[in-house]
Amino acid sequence: MGLTWMAWTWPTAAFFLFIFAAIASMGVWEYYRPGGDPRRGVFMIDTTRGDRLFITLVGSAYIMLAWIGLVSTILWWPLVISLCWAVFVFRYV
Amino acid sequence: MNKTVNQKAWFFVIPVVVLVAFNAVIPLMTVVNYSVQETFGNNEFFWSGLDWFKQILHSDRFHQALRRQLIFTFTILAIEIPLGIAIALTMPRKGPWVSVCLVLMALPLLIPWNVVGAMWNIFALPKIGFMGHVLNSMGFDFNFTRQPGDAWFTLILMDVWHWTSLVVLLAYAGLVSIPDAYYQAARIDGAKPFAIFRYIQLPKMKRVLTIAVLLRLMDSFMIYTEPFVLTGGGPGNSTTLLSIDLVKIALGQFDLGPAAAMSLIYFLIVLLLSWLFYTLMMRGEEE
Numbered sequence: 490m491g492l493t494w495m496a497w498t499w500p501t502a503a504f505f506l507f508i509f510a511a512i513a514s515m516g517v518w519e520y521y522r523p524g525g526d527p528r529r530g531v532f533m534i535d536t537t538r539g540d541r542l543f544i545t546l547v548g549s550a551y552i553m554l555a556w557i558g559l560v561s562t563i564l565w566w567p568l569v570i571s572l573c574w575a576v577f578v579f580r581y582v
Numbered sequence: 583m584n585k586t587v588n589q590k591a592w593f594f595v596i597p598v599v600v601l602v603a604f605n606a607v608i609p610l611m612t613v614v615n616y617s618v619q620e621t622f623g624n625n626e627f628f629w630s631g632l633d634w635f636k637q638i639l640h641s642d643r644f645h646q647a648l649r650r651q652l653i654f655t656f657t658i659l660a661i662e663i664p665l666g667i668a669i670a671l672t673m674p675r676k677g678p679w680v681s682v683c684l685v686l687m688a689l690p691l692l693i694p695w696n697v698v699g700a701m702w703n704i705f706a707l708p709k710i711g712f713m714g715h716v717l718n719s720m721g722f723d724f725n726f727t728r729q730p731g732d733a734w735f736t737l738i739l740m741d742v743w744h745w746t747s748l749v750v751l752l753a754y755a756g757l758v759s760i761p762d763a764y765y766q767a768a769r770i771d772g773a774k775p776f777a778i779f780r781y782i783q784l785p786k787m788k789r790v791l792t793i794a795v796l797l798r799l800m801d802s803f804m805i806y807t808e809p810f811v812l813t814g815g816g817p818g819n820s821t822t823l824l825s826i827d828l829v830k831i832a833l834g835q836f837d838l839g840p841a842a843a844m845s846l847i848y849f850l851i852v853l854l855l856s857w858l859f860y861t862l863m864m865r866g867e868e869e
Contacts, residue, residue, distance in 0.1 A: 495608075496615040496627050505611060516592075534861055547857070550850055558639035562632040 508546070515542055530582040541582055545575045610849075616842035623836075634843035644844060646819070647827040648851070654823060655802045658741045662798060663791070665742070666749025671779070673754055684754075687747045695744075699811025702740040706812075726813065730820035733813045737821055740808060745798060752794040756787035792863040796856055803852045824848055 515538060519525065525537030536544070549571035556567035617634055619627040638644050673683045693701070708714040708725045713736075717724040726732040760782065768778050806825040809815070815822035815830075822830075828848065832841030 493625065493627075495612050496619060496621075496625075498615060498618060498627075498629065501611075501615050501618060504614070534865060543857075547850070547854060551854070554635065554639065554847065554850070557632055557635045562636055564632070 511542060511546075515539055532582055534582075536582055538579075541578050544582060545571075545578045548574050548578065613842045613845050616838050617846055618839075620839050630839060634839045635847070637840055638844045638847060643819075643827065644847075647822055647824050650820075650822065651803060651824040654737070654741075654805075655799060657738055658745070658802050659795065659798055661738070661742050662746045662749050663795060666746050666794065667753045667787070667791070669746070669750045670753035670757055671783070673750070675758055684751070687750050687754075690744050690747050691751075693744075695807035696811050698740065698744050699808040702736060702743075702808075703812050706736045728817055730817055733817060733821050737809055737812060740812060741802065741805070744808065745801070748797065749794045752790040753787055756790035757783060760786045788863070792860065795859055795863065799859055800852055800856055803848075803855070 518538060525539065527535060527537050529535050552567050552571050552574060553564055556564060556570075560566075616627075618629065618631060620630045621627050669687075673687075674680055690698075703711075705711045706713045706724075706726050708718055708727075714724055714726070723729075724732050726736040764782050764786075765778065768782060773781070804825055805823065806829065809821055809823055810826055810829075813821045815826045824844075828841060828844055831837050831844060
């Protein structure tokens with residue numbers, strides 16, 4: 490079957506493995522520290538850890554799209570920006 | 583109040599996870615895979631990287647379809663939500679007319695989407711359609727197959743006719759759940775009808791209205807059948823919304839790579855708008 494099934498490629502497989510790993514790590518985190526760690530951050534909205542992961546992923550997708558649309562299709566810099574965004578969201582949002 | 587912590591209860595979620603995986607996640611994965619490749623059929627794919635995303639993001643055609651989509655969505659939301667609330671407020675809360683009103687309101691929702699498009703197409707035709715004929719008799723030069731403004735008018739009218747009922751039913755459900763004690767207290771305080779609406783009815787309808795706004799936002803962003811049957815995206819491209827444009831690219835031109843990239847951008851726009859609406863409408867709910 491290999492990679493031809495569902496037209497898989499290694500980069501897209503790695504992308505989905507990262508997403509699943511992130512969701513699974515949320516589950517493990519929740520198992521050891523139940524309650525979701527709710528708080529109200531700098532955007533004045535109530536968020537839990539899951540909300541913060543969602544905001545991180547959607548925000549990163551928009552950062553990548555903006556970079557592709559405005560600069561180039563090489564995504565190392567937007568990846569760095571996305572990691573900074575993730576730290577900001579999990580720390581302050 | 584102490585919350586019961588039972589982590590084993592999460593196992594009950596597994597059937598839903600499996601179901602969602604098969605009907606949403608796996609197709610989405612395929613779309614992501616297509617979005618970075620080119621295919622000419624025969625199940626052969628060639629890596630193209632992020633070029634399709636760049637092409638779509640720089641495409642005037644996509645920008646125009648997105649602009650039309652946003653105009654359509656926010657216009658119908660601006661009409662259907664207040665109109666739905668207004669109709670729900672005038673509906674009886676008790677007596678035999680309740681059932682009559684509810685059935686009448688539910689009728690447009692029971693009609694299949696392609697039938698709605700066909701009905702309005704015939705209804706609005708300038709020569710033989712009732713609406714087209716009446717408008718032309720009144721002196722308007724109405725022809726939705728030729729004039730973009732008329733096509734938009736018919737499209738929005740059709741959507742309002744079809745979907746305002748959903749807002750009415752949800753708003754009505756919110757209204758009938760308000761206990762009489764609230765109204766009695768308001769009467770004792772001498773509250774005027776607008777004050778009752780502003781401080782009792784509207785806050786009590788907040789949750790159902792959030793659902794109504796989200797449903798109409800997502801549905802209107804994904805609308806395809808009705809405008810396709812009514813106008814086919816025309817005249818010209820004047821009513822080509824995102825979904826119609828997407829189908830043209832994917833099935834008409836068989837450009838699966840660009841169509842997949844466009845689908846993902848489309849998905850992200852719907853996701854962001856829905857999240858923003860939900861977050862803004864539910865803000866302060868816990869207070």
